[in-house]
Amino acid sequence: MVELHKDNYDQEVIESKGVYLVDFWSDSCEECLELMPEVEALEEEFAGRLAMGKVNIKGNRRLAIREEVRGLPSLLLYRDGDKQAVFSKEFDIADVRAKIQELLGE
Amino acid sequence: MDAVFDTVIIGAGTAGLTAAIYSARAKRKTLVLDRKRPGGMASTTERMENYPGFPGGIHGRELMKRFAEQALEMGAEVVREEVARIESEGDIYVICGAKGGTWRARSVILAPGCEPRKLGIAGEEEFTGKGVSYCATCDAELYEETSVLVIGSGDSAVEEAVYLSRFADEVIMAVVHDEGVLDCNRSMAEEAFANKKLKWLWNRVVVSIDGDDFVTGVTVKHLKTGELETVNCDGVFMFVGTVPQTKFLEGFVDLDRGFIVHNEQMETSRTRVYAAGDSAVTVLRQVVTAASDGAKAAFFADRALCEEEEYRRALAQAGEHYLVYFYTPPVQRSLDAIPEAEAVARKQGIPLVKLDTARFRNVFREFSGTEVPSLFEVTGSRVEKKEFLCS
Numbered sequence: 264m265v266e267l268h269k270d271n272y273d274q275e276v277i278e279s280k281g282v283y284l285v286d287f288w289s290d291s292c293e294e295c296l297e298l299m300p301e302v303e304a305l306e307e308e309f310a311g312r313l314a315m316g317k318v319n320i321k322g323n324r325r326l327a328i329r330e331e332v333r334g335l336p337s338l339l340l341y342r343d344g345d346k347q348a349v350f351s352k353e354f355d356i357a358d359v360r361a362k363i364q365e366l367l368g369e
Numbered sequence: 370m371d372a373v374f375d376t377v378i379i380g381a382g383t384a385g386l387t388a389a390i391y392s393a394r395a396k397r398k399t400l401v402l403d404r405k406r407p408g409g410m411a412s413t414t415e416r417m418e419n420y421p422g423f424p425g426g427i428h429g430r431e432l433m434k435r436f437a438e439q440a441l442e443m444g445a446e447v448v449r450e451e452v453a454r455i456e457s458e459g460d461i462y463v464i465c466g467a468k469g470g471t472w473r474a475r476s477v478i479l480a481p482g483c484e485p486r487k488l489g490i491a492g493e494e495e496f497t498g499k500g501v502s503y504c505a506t507c508d509a510e511l512y513e514e515t516s517v518l519v520i521g522s523g524d525s526a527v528e529e530a531v532y533l534s535r536f537a538d539e540v541i542m543a544v545v546h547d548e549g550v551l552d553c554n555r556s557m558a559e560e561a562f563a564n565k566k567l568k569w570l571w572n573r574v575v576v577s578i579d580g581d582d583f584v585t586g587v588t589v590k591h592l593k594t595g596e597l598e599t600v601n602c603d604g605v606f607m608f609v610g611t612v613p614q615t616k617f618l619e620g621f622v623d624l625d626r627g628f629i630v631h632n633e634q635m636e637t638s639r640t641r642v643y644a645a646g647d648s649a650v651t652v653l654r655q656v657v658t659a660a661s662d663g664a665k666a667a668f669f670a671d672r673a674l675c676e677e678e679e680y681r682r683a684l685a686q687a688g689e690h691y692l693v694y695f696y697t698p699p700v701q702r703s704l705d706a707i708p709e710a711e712a713v714a715r716k717q718g719i720p721l722v723k724l725d726t727a728r729f730r731n732v733f734r735e736f737s738g739t740e741v742p743s744l745f746e747v748t749g750s751r752v753e754k755k756e757f758l759c760s
């Protein structure tokens with residue numbers, strides 16, 4: 264998973280082709296830490312078809328706000344740089360998986 | 370068939386992990402189930418200042434990590450799964466997981482804790498994750514240099530408001546009480562009143578959370594004048610108490626407004642099922658009290674299991690046909706009558722099993738015993754009460 268921050272986000276995510284999943288998290292967010300292994304499992308499951316990165320909001324708050332993240336944890340899905348879906352707070356990882364499959368046309 | 374655990378604990382928060390430490394240390398085969406990572410509610414608390422032994426305070430997550438480590442060190446197993454329901458099968462309880470796992474247990478400790486209460490006001494659900502939050506440690510950093518509003522005035526609300534003030538420019542407190550009245554403890558109130566970033570709206574109730582894509586403000590009503598007004602803010606943090614996570618226990622044990630009913634031995638309305646921590650009926654819901662509950666629940670579970678084991682051994686020796694005599698030292702008459710009970714057994718030529726009700730409470734209950742002394746004749750599965758005392 265790529266460490267994303269305000270200086271590489273646009274190049275990595277917005278200007279990329281294909282499907283991109285971004286995980287916004289923070290050290291003090293227990294739920295985020297809990298979710299991380301499940302997100303990493305998605306990376307393995309969709310290896311080669313899905314790009315993935317994470318943003319520690321410490322030092323990247325403005326980026327988070329710009330991307331309209333208002334609560335953690337948040338997972339954002341992009342296709343060809345356009346935001347397609349946002350999962351925040353209480354969501355099921357199965358729904359995220361289904362959305363990835365839909366975006367990949369699988 | 371799967372192995373039977375001596376004790377299965379539901380919930381790996383403070384209460385559940387403490388119960389696991391005590392249970393595993395008593396050499397009981399112990400399993401803890403939690404749908405999340407071990408740690409529970411206390412893991413999401415930034416600073417724990419009142420847990421004994423840590424002057425200067427300790428991070429909630431750090432403290433709970435140590436609880437979990439200690440439970441594992443003692444030999445408890447921890448498995449991640451949500452418990453959907455519990456069934457009883459003779460002397461055994463079968464714990465059914467939401468993902469299909471099942472575990473068999475001789476005793477169960479219920480410690481599922483509480484979750485934040487939802488007010489159910491307009492906009493609350495719609496804007497959850499879009500400006501509405503129940504977790505300051507999760508989201509405070511996102512609200513740096515903004516204005517946030519806090520609903521509630523209890524210990525958690527005020528504590529979290531002070532935490533939020535380290536990030537936000539302004540923390541607006543919507544309080545239903547008259548000016549100066551908070552539901553939190555006095556020292557916390559003093560700290561809050563001294564904090565320049567906290568702004569107070571007294572006698573106000575929040576009637577709706579407003580916004581377009583995200584929260585832009587709330588509508589508050591003045592409780593004395595009935596006047597409605599809009600307050601602008603970028604985020605709303607809700608701390609209006611907690612509710613027990615006991616839906617899955619409805620019909621299994623007695624609940625009182627959702628809290629698990631128990632006696633002084635932490636035992637619920639079911640034999641060998643105990644309650645501990647925030648989800649139990651109690652007056653104080655803190656880490657130290659949850660830990661204390663967990664210790665007691667595990668202690669009494671172990672005692673009940675010892676009782677059962679000892680009773681089974683006695684029965685194995687007694688065979689198919691025997692007498693059971695219940696006595697207890699505080700009732701002198703029940704001690705005096707022991708020779709009479711022994712005489713009955715001799716006359717019938719069958720063994721006598723003598724049980725102290727203080728130690729064999731569950732067995733006494735199984736016999737539907739109400740008075741001491743009492744004598745029962747057991748023939749196979751048939752139990753018959755005997756009148757034997759001359760006086």
Ligand SMILES: Cc1cc2nc3c(=O)[nH]c(=O)nc-3n(C[C@H](O)[C@H](O)[C@H](O)COP(=O)(O)OP(=O)(O)OC[C@H]3O[C@@H](n4cnc5c(N)ncnc54)[C@H](O)[C@@H]3O)c2cc1C
Pocket residue numbers: 379380381382383384385402403404405406407408409410411414416417418419420450451452453480481482483525528529614617645646647648654655656657659
């Ligand atoms: C904001 C805030 C600040 C606080 N500050 C302090 C403080 O400074 N000092 C202090 O002493 N206390 C504090 N407390 C209180 C303290 O956190 C609790 O009293 C304590 O954590 C309760 O522990 P517990 O084990 O009973 O429940 P919890 O810690 O809530 O643990 C219950 C566990 O059960 C699990 N669970 C629930 N249902 C199921 C199910 N069906 N299947 C599987 N698992 C399940 C949950 O996932 C959870 O992990 C605070 C609480 C809050 C909300």
